[in-house]
Structure formats: C-alpha cells, structure tokens
Amino acid sequence: MAKVGIIGGTGLEQALLSEGEGNQVDIDTPFxxxxxxxxxxxxxxxxxxxxxxHGQGHLIPPGSINYRANIYALxxxxxxxxxxxxxxxxxxxxxxxxQIVIPDQVIDKTFRRIPTxxxxxxxxxxxxxxxCSILRGHLLSCADSVETVVHDGGTYxxxxxxxxxxxxxxxxxxxxxxxLIGMTVMPEAKLAREAEIAYALVAIPTDYDCWKxxxxxxxxxxxxxxxxxxxxxxxxxxxxxxxxAIERFGQVADTPSPAHSxxxxxxxxDRSLFTPEIMSRLSLxxxxxx
Numbered sequence: 272m273a274k275v276g277i278i279g280g281t282g283l284e285q286a287l288l289s290e291g292e293g294n295q296v297d298i299d300t301p302f303x304x305x306x307x308x309x310x311x312x313x314x315x316x317x318x319x320x321x322x323x324x325h326g327q328g329h330l331i332p333p334g335s336i337n338y339r340a341n342i343y344a345l346x347x348x349x350x351x352x353x354x355x356x357x358x359x360x361x362x363x364x365x366x367x368x369x370q371i372v373i374p375d376q377v378i379d380k381t382f383r384r385i386p387t388x389x390x391x392x393x394x395x396x397x398x399x400x401x402x403c404s405i406l407r408g409h410l411l412s413c414a415d416s417v418e419t420v421v422h423d424g425g426t427y428x429x430x431x432x433x434x435x436x437x438x439x440x441x442x443x444x445x446x447x448x449x450x451l452i453g454m455t456v457m458p459e460a461k462l463a464r465e466a467e468i469a470y471a472l473v474a475i476p477t478d479y480d481c482w483k484x485x486x487x488x489x490x491x492x493x494x495x496x497x498x499x500x501x502x503x504x505x506x507x508x509x510x511x512x513x514x515x516a517i518e519r520f521g522q523v524a525d526t527p528s529p530a531h532s533x534x535x536x537x538x539x540x541d542r543s544l545f546t547p548e549i550m551s552r553l554s555l556x557x558x559x560x561x
Contacts (some may be wrong), residue, residue: 273524274318275517276350276468278341278459279357279509293321298347300389301552302339306331309344315518320348324357324455332433333381333454342462343388344488346555351531352406353463354516356473356509358502359427360435360480361454362445368501370419371508372451372474373410376426377401379457383431388465388556391549393539396446401460403469403530409516409523410471416515425450427474429457441482452480466556469528473512477506534560 293312298305312319323339325331345353359372366372379386387394414421428444430436432454436444444452451474463470478498489504534556542561550557 272318272349273347273351273520274320275480275520276345276353277319277513277517278324278345278353278355279321279513296320296348298344300340300347303337303338303345305344306336309348311348314514317517317520317524318349319517320345320350324355324459332431334381334478336384336455338459338462339385339388342459342466342468343555346466346468348388350468351430352403352469352528354410354471354473354513355456355459356407356506356513357453357455358505359451359474360475360478361450361476362428362441362452362480362482363450364479364483364529366422366425366450366476367420368478369505369508370476370477371414371417371505371512372422372425372476373407374427374451374456374472374474375402375404375407375424376401377456377460378426378428378447378449378555379461381429381457384458386461388462388553391552392545394465394534395539396461396533396537397529398461398464398530401464402471403528405523405526405528406469406471409519410473410512412522413512413515413519417511419505421506421512422450422513425474427451427453427456427472430454436481438481441480444480451476464530464533467531467533467559469530473509475502475509476502477501477505497511500517 293310294307297308307323310321426449428449
C-alpha cells in the first residue's frame with residue numbers, strides 16, 4: 272500500500288494538519304535519531320508521514336542534518352514515496368522568485384555528509400535520474416491547483432554551505448547550465464533511492480542567488496525581508512501543490528516506480544558473508560532480497 276512521506280518545514284506541517292490531528296511517532300534508527308518525531312495522519316484517504324527536515328525551531332543546519340536517520344525513519348513506517356520541498360536560489364532569469372520548479376537533475380557539491388546507508392557492503396544504485404519520473408509527472412499534473420508558474424525540469428546544484436556562494440561560484444554554476452542552487456537535496460535524494468523510495472522535490476526559488484545584483488535601493492535588511500517575503504508566498508504555493516498531489520495520489524499510487532526496485536541489481540557483495548551485525552543494521556533494505 273502506498274504511503275507518502277512529506278519532508279519540509281514547520282509551515283508545511285501546520286498546513287497539512289489544518290484539517291485534522293496527527294500522531295507523533297518518536298523513532299530510533301541504526302543511524303541515530305531523525306531531525307524530529309514523525310507526524311502520521313491520513314489526508315484525503317492517503318496515509319502520510321510528515322518530517323520537519325531542520326527540526327523544531329529550524330535549529331539543524333543543512334550540513335548537520337542526519338539524512339540517513341530521516342530516510343530510514345520514513346522507510347520504517349512504510350513510506351513508498353517522498354515529496355520533499357526546499358528553498359533554493361534561481362540561477363536563470365526565467366525562473367523567478369515565488370515560482371515553483373520540479374527539478375529533474377542534481378549536481379552534488381557536498382563533501383561533509385554521509386551519502387550512503389551501505390558502508391559495510393558494496394551496493395551501487397542507478398542514480399542517473401535522481402528524481403522519480405512518475406512522481407515528478409504527478410506533481411506537474413497538479414500545477415493547475417496553483418496560481419504561480421510551475422517549471423518542468425531543472426538542474427539543482429547542492430552546495431555544502433552553510434555560507435552562500437561567492438559571485439564567481441554562482442557564475443560558474445550558471446555556466447554549467449544549472450537552474451537552481453540549494454543545500455538540502457543531497458544526500459537526501461540518493462538515500463531515498465537506496466531505500467527504494469520514489470522521491471521528488473518541489474523547489475521554491477526565493478531569490479536570484481548572488482549572480483544578479485540586488486536593486487541598489489534595497490539595503491541588506493530590506494533585501495532579507497524581501498527574500499523572506501518571497502519564501503512565505505512561494506511556500507504557500509508549494510503547500511497548495513503538495514496538498515493537491517496528496518488529494519489526487521490515487522492516480523499514481525499503484526504505478527510502480529523504478530526506485531521501488533533499485534536494489535535488485537545493485538548489491539555486488541557476497542550475501543553469504545553478511546554478518547549478523549550487517550543484517551541487523553540493513554535488514555529494512557536487504558530482507559526483501561534474501
């Protein structure tokens with residue numbers, strides 16, 4: 272049975288729970304604690320589990336998020352799909368702040384984060400298409416529910432942070448042909464693929480990164496206020512899109528995603544040599560193939 276994990280911030284959680292109460296689920300994983308307890312509920316006939324990526328009060332910066340625990344927790348409660356949201360900077364003029372992008376590619380520039388569940392075995396998933404095409408298509412089909420532009424496709428550069436890009440870096444990313452810059456999609460998307468969960472992202476542009484100079488009449492405080500205003504308005508559009516995608520999830524709930532069998536041909540190690548410790552740590556992923 273399909274179950275949708277929703278990864279976002281406090282505003283998203285509050286919006287999705289506005290029509291009913293959710294149950295908090297505190298989970299321990301072999302990889303530590305997730306950012307916060309999950310909130311499980313049923314919304315318009317669809318079972319969902321909501322996770323606040325940065326924890327309560329937005330205290331966890333992108334480089335310190337326990338991505339492995341977050342994805343493991345969602346997998347452990349039966350999530351088959353994940354719809355994530357996240358703020359980004361736009362690298363292209365045609366992608367305006369307060370619009371929405373459903374990206375289809377990623378360039379990973381992170382370097383401090385643990386990018387795999389499989390430290391103890393050799394498992395190599397196909398990640399050529401990092402976002403589930405079926406789930407992306409479903410989100411795009413729900414674009415009629417929002418008043419802003421929803422862009423189909425784009426490359427997301429995931430930087431380490433927490434500082435923003437230099438001007439030279441921003442110009443380089445534009446030369447690469449990328450559309451978005453952010454700090455949170457990796458290794459989140461890659462871990463979802465290892466966990467055989469279909470994953471797609473609703474990206475929320477809040478500004479033009481630093482390649483495009485801010486208007487000269489805005490001081491630093493006014494610029495930050497404008498960015499947060501853009502984030503608030505764009506988040507409202509993203510929430511509307513995700514709400515509709517959940518309402519209509521029955522349209523794709525029974526459609527298999529390639530992500531759902533991503534480990535079938537990915538495990539290169541001799542399984543007869545897996546120790547009890549390995550199996551205990553990875554049984555959530557490996558039992559299906561034993």
